[in-house]
Amino acid sequence: MDRDGLAADVVRRMAHLTASVRHRQGTAFAELGLTPAAARALHELDPDHPLPARDLADRLSCDRSNVTALVDRLEQAGLVERRTDPADRRQKTLVVTGDGRAVRDRVAEVMSDSRLLAGLTDEELGTLRDLVWKVSDGGLPEPCGPE
Amino acid sequence: MDRDGLAADVVRRMAHLTASVRHRQGTAFAELGLTPAAARALHELDPDHPLPARDLADRLSCDRSNVTALVDRLEQAGLVERRTDPADRRQKTLVVTGDGRAVRDRVAEVMSDSRLLAGLTDEELGTLRDLVWKVSDGGLPEPCGPE
DNA sequence: TATTGTTATACTCTATAACTATA
DNA sequence: TATAGTTATAGAGTATAACAATA
Numbered sequence: 001m002d003r004d005g006l007a008a009d010v011v012r013r014m015a016h017l018t019a020s021v022r023h024r025q026g027t028a029f030a031e032l033g034l035t036p037a038a039a040r041a042l043h044e045l046d047p048d049h050p051l052p053a054r055d056l057a058d059r060l061s062c063d064r065s066n067v068t069a070l071v072d073r074l075e076q077a078g079l080v081e082r083r084t085d086p087a088d089r090r091q092k093t094l095v096v097t098g099d100g101r102a103v104r105d106r107v108a109e110v111m112s113d114s115r116l117l118a119g120l121t122d123e124e125l126g127t128l129r130d131l132v133w134k135v136s137d138g139g140l141p142e143p144c145g146p147e
Numbered sequence: 148m149d150r151d152g153l154a155a156d157v158v159r160r161m162a163h164l165t166a167s168v169r170h171r172q173g174t175a176f177a178e179l180g181l182t183p184a185a186a187r188a189l190h191e192l193d194p195d196h197p198l199p200a201r202d203l204a205d206r207l208s209c210d211r212s213n214v215t216a217l218v219d220r221l222e223q224a225g226l227v228e229r230r231t232d233p234a235d236r237r238q239k240t241l242v243v244t245g246d247g248r249a250v251r252d253r254v255a256e257v258m259s260d261s262r263l264l265a266g267l268t269d270e271e272l273g274t275l276r277d278l279v280w281k282v283s284d285g286g287l288p289e290p291c292g293p294e
Numbered sequence: 295t296a297t298t299g300t301t302a303t304a305c306t307c308t309a310t311a312a313c314t315a316t317a
Numbered sequence: 318t319a320t321a322g323t324t325a326t327a328g329a330g331t332a333t334a335a336c337a338a339t340a
Contacts, residue, residue, distance in 0.1 A: 003269060007261030010276050011168060013283045018165045021158060037330060054298065063332060068300055082299095090298040090339045114154030117282060122150060128278045129157050131271055135264060136160045184307060201321060210309060215323055217307095229322095237316045237321040 021116055028110040032103055033077060039107045041070045042079060047096035047104065052085065056094060079103055168263055175257040179250055180224060186254045188217045189226060194243040194251065199232065203241060226250055 001009070022036070029039040037060075044059045045051060053071060057064040071094060074080040079100035085091040096104060117125060148156070169183070176186040184207075191206045192198060200218060204211040218241060221227040226247035232238040243251060264272060 003272065004259065004261065006272055006276055007264040008259035010272070010279050011165075011261045011263060012258075013279045014161050015165045015168065017279070017283055018158075018162045021162065035329065052298080062330085064299065065301080065333080066331060069330095088298085088340070092299065111159075112151065112155035114151065114158050116158060117154040119282060120278065124278055124281070125150065125153055125157070127274060129153055131267065131275045131278070132157050132160045132164070134271070135266060136164055182306065199321075209307085211322065212310080212324080213308060235317075235321085239322065 017116060024113075025110055028113075029107070032106055034103070034107070035073070037066075038070050038073050039110075041067070042074055042096070042100065042104050043107045043111060045080065045094055045096050045100075045104070047101050050083075050093045050095045052091040052093055053082075054091070074100070164263060171260075172257055175260075176254070179253055179257075181250070181254070182220070184213075185217050185220050186257075188214070189221055189243070189247065189251050190254045190258060192227065192241055192243050192247075192251070194248050197230075197240045197242045199238040199240055200229075201238070221247070224250075 025039075026036050029036055032039070034042065041056060041060060044056055051059075053067045054064055056071075057067045060067070071080060071082065075082060077099075079097055081095045081097055082092045083095055085093050117128070120128065172186075173183050176183055179186070181189065188203060188207060191203060198206075200214045201211055203218075204214045207214070218227060218229065222229060224246075226244055228242045228244055229239045230242055232240050264275070267275065
C-alpha cells in the first residue's frame with residue numbers, strides 16, 4: 001500500500017475507534033441520566049471555579065444559544081445552579097451543586113476510561129502517545145471550531 | 148503520568164483529531180452539495196454493483212427509514228436512481244448515475260485525504276498504523292453498531 | 295452601542311412505529 | 318405471515334436571528 005493509502009487507512013481506523021468510544025460513553029452517560037452533550041457540558045464546569053454561560057459555550061466550541069437548553073437540563077436535574085453575577089447582572093454564573101460534583105466525577109471516570117487501549121504494552125502506549133501528540137500538535141492550523 | 152492517565156490522554160487526542168477530520172470533510176462535502184451522511188451513503192454505493200436500499204442501511208449501520216431521505220436527496224441531485232428490481236418488486240435497487248460516479252470519486256478523494264498525518268515520517272506512519280491496527284483488531288467486542 | 299442570556303426557528307441525523315405493496 | 322420501502326413522528330445536536338436586560 002502506498003503512503004496515501006496507508007495514511008487514509010489509519011485515519012479511517014482512528015475514526016472507527018473514536019466512534020466506538022463515543023458509543024460506549026453515550027450509554028454510560030445515559031445511565032447517569034445525561035445526554036452526551038450535557039455530560040460534556042457538566043465535565044467542562046469546574047466546581048471550584050464557576051463560569052458564566054458564555055465561557056462554557058466557548059469551551060464547548062458551540063453557540064451560546066445551545067448552552068441554555070443544556071444548562072436547563074442540568075439545572076432541572078439539580079446538578080447545576082444559575083446565579084446572576086452581582087458584578088455584571090447580564091452574566092449568569094454556572095455553579096455545580098453537591099449532587100453535580102458526584103455526577104461530574106462519574107462523567108470524568110467514564111471519559112478517562114481507556115479499556116480501548118488495554119491491549120497495548122506500556123512501551124507501545126508510550127509510542128502511540130508520542131505519535132498522536134506529534135500529529136495533534138503540528139497537524140492542523142485549526143484543530144476544531146468554526147472556520 | 149500513570150498508565151491510565153496516559154491512555155485517557157491518547158483517547159482524548161484521537162477523538163480531537165477525528166473530530167477535526169470530520170469537520171474538514173463536512174465542509175468539503177458541503178462544497179459538493181452533500182451533507183456528511185449523504186456523502187457517506189454515496190460512498191458506500193459501488194457504481195458497478197448496485198444495491199437494494201436495505202443493504203445500504205446495513206452498510207451505514209442505520210435504520211432503513213433513514214435511507215429513504217438520504218437517497219431522496221441523492222436522487223434529486225441526479226447522482227443516484229431508484230430502480231424497482233424485476234425479480235422482487237418490493238426491492239428498489241440503487242444505481243449510481245454518470246454524474247454520481249464523478250461526485251463519488253470526489254467523495255472518495257476527500258475521505259482518503261490524510262493531510263492530517265503529513266507531519267509523520269514514513270517510518271512513524273508505519274508504526275502508527277501497526278499500533279492502531281493492534282488496537283482496532285483486539286480492542287473491543289463490538290467496534291460499532293447497536294448493542 | 296455592545297454584550298449576556300434567552301427565545302424562536304430551522305436543519306441534520308437518527309430511531310421507532312405504522313403503513314403499502316409485494317412475496 | 319414476513320419483508321422492502323415509505324411515511325409520520327420524535328428527540329438530540331447545532332446554527333442563525335431577533336429580543337430583553339444590562340453595561
